[in-house]
Amino acid sequence: MSVGIYFATTTGKTEDVAERLHELLGGSESPKDLADLSNLSELQDLNGIICGIPTWNTGADQERSGTAWDSMLEEIGNMDLKGKKVAIFGLGDSSTYTENFCDAMEELHAFFSKSGATMVGYVNRDSYTFEESKSLIGGEFCGLPLDEDSESDLTDERLKSWAEQLKSEFPELN
């Protein structure tokens, strides 16, 4: 039983971040592109799941990632993932899409919560500049937002700090 990293991407930025996170964590399995996954049943074999999701669908009410995650949300919600821990990281653009910053993280969070998984990896909002994000839950981000478009100079530091947080939340990584 181990920790897997799954991502979807359109222009490759979420994949790049998934690889960087994998290196920082050491103990996780190699990141997998959701587009190459025929079904989600392998999630049942893991103790922990880390998901990377960009946001491409400004202003939409649902299916905001604009990636392969969208078609898998219902299936995730119907799985039984009790006892597993799930953490989410999201890519977005806090400058151009400041009213929908990393919105898609919230959808993954909602469907994994429905599956009974324990959600971890929440992040304080204070170091981010944006107008609105659906991914704020109880005043915190429900995962790690990253902005490779307007704040790429902050990504290393944000990733490092989140990797340390995950090491304390996923005992399997140590």
Ligand SMILES: Cc1cc2nc3c(=O)[nH]c(=O)nc-3n(C[C@H](O)[C@H](O)[C@H](O)COP(=O)(O)O)c2cc1C
């Ligand atoms: C047409 C378009 C729509 C986008 N919509 C959003 C959005 O609603 N919210 C957001 O935070 N970022 C938005 N972005 C920024 C992307 O999420 C960002 O570039 C991300 O890094 C892309 O990740 P990827 O390369 O893994 O697909 C949008 C970008 C484009 C080009």
